[in-house]
Amino acid sequence: MKANEQCLACLVNQMVKTARLTNAADREKLYSKVFAAMSEIDYNRSNPEIAGDNFRLIKEHIGNSDPYKETKARYNQMFLEKLPQYDERIRSFEDAVKYAVVANIIDFNPVHSNVEEETERLFSEISSLTLTVDDSALLKADILNADTLLYLGDNCGEICFDKLLIKRIRELNPSCRIYFAVRGEAVINDNTEADAYSVGMDEYAEIISNGDYSPGTALERVSAEFKAIYDSADVVISKGQGNCETLSGEDKNIYFLLMTKCNVVADYVGVKEKSLVCLHSRAFVGDK
Numbered sequence: 001m002k003a004n005e006q007c008l009a010c011l012v013n014q015m016v017k018t019a020r021l022t023n024a025a026d027r028e029k030l031y032s033k034v035f036a037a038m039s040e041i042d043y044n045r046s047n048p049e050i051a052g053d054n055f056r057l058i059k060e061h062i063g064n065s066d067p068y069k070e071t072k073a074r075y076n077q078m079f080l081e082k083l084p085q086y087d088e089r090i091r092s093f094e095d096a097v098k099y100a101v102v103a104n105i106i107d108f109n110p111v112h113s114n115v116e117e118e119t120e121r122l123f124s125e126i127s128s129l130t131l132t133v134d135d136s137a138l139l140k141a142d143i144l145n146a147d148t149l150l151y152l153g154d155n156c157g158e159i160c161f162d163k164l165l166i167k168r169i170r171e172l173n174p175s176c177r178i179y180f181a182v183r184g185e186a187v188i189n190d191n192t193e194a195d196a197y198s199v200g201m202d203e204y205a206e207i208i209s210n211g212d213y214s215p216g217t218a219l220e221r222v223s224a225e226f227k228a229i230y231d232s233a234d235v236v237i238s239k240g241q242g243n244c245e246t247l248s249g250e251d252k253n254i255y256f257l258l259m260t261k262c263n264v265v266a267d268y269v270g271v272k273e274k275s276l277v278c279l280h281s282r283a284f285v286g287d288k
Helices: 007-021 027-038 047-062 069-089 093-105 115-124 136-144 158-172 193-198 224-232 240-247 263-269
Strands: 148-152 177-182 206-209 235-239 254-259 276-280
Touching (some): 027 047, 047 240, 069 158, 069 193, 093 115, 093 136, 093 254, 136 158, 136 235, 136 254, 136 276, 148 158, 148 224, 158 177, 158 235, 177 193, 177 224, 193 206, 206 224, 235 240, 240 254, 240 263
Parallel strands (some): 148 177, 148 235, 177 206
Antiparallel strands (some): 254 276
16 A cells, blocks of 8 residues: 555654654754655655654664653553453454454554543443454454464554454464564564563464564565565464555455554545454455
8 A cells, every 4th residue: 555645744743743752852853854754755655664764763863762662561561461351251253353453443653642541442342343344254264274374463552452362363273373473673652572572472373573664564674584474374464554554455365454543544445434344355456
């Protein structure tokens, strides 16, 4: 999915938000660096790739390799402590899918606020929520026949519900080899290897880095190790908007699990904003 002009405001707002979060000095200098880079944007690239480049500039300017480290740890621990009670509520594979999709609301992009309150509200209403697009039955069938599954993680907090879904996947197909992929380096509130180990993801899956520094999975920038696993996987589960934006045009057996949190992605998927989606990649055949 190519970058959209409506994404420009979000890219700028994310820069300002991070600068304020970290109390960055010489902000005018930082803004000039990022604006200079953005003046040469290739609009054939995806928005997450551009966001990753910008975030690298921010990290270099402030001298902090993981500006959201404390925030990620707090949200991961908060939901990890509540995980047993959520685990008890999940009665089926389909329930686990829905919980994982709802958890995609846990995001610190510039158009999202009151994350904790909104997350708690949605989980309290989850019995009345439905997936606008629901390919979970197809996903379940593919899992039952898969030898290898690659699960592309996304945000902090959300990863705890990914763990519950992967637990159900392992119950469905105990012989399936499951990989859980994280970002190659810290970018916004997306999880890295350290974050995945901190919530015990290795109990159910092999944790791997994708080698990329964007809040997505840009195949042109991932490591050779990750690409080999991606190519050989029978099923890929892609969490969140960033992974969807970077992989939606790929000819691969991918299931996109996400909440459409902005109108650009919602329009692209063909649903309303704030829709819950479990969508097979065939919906984007021929699209890049």
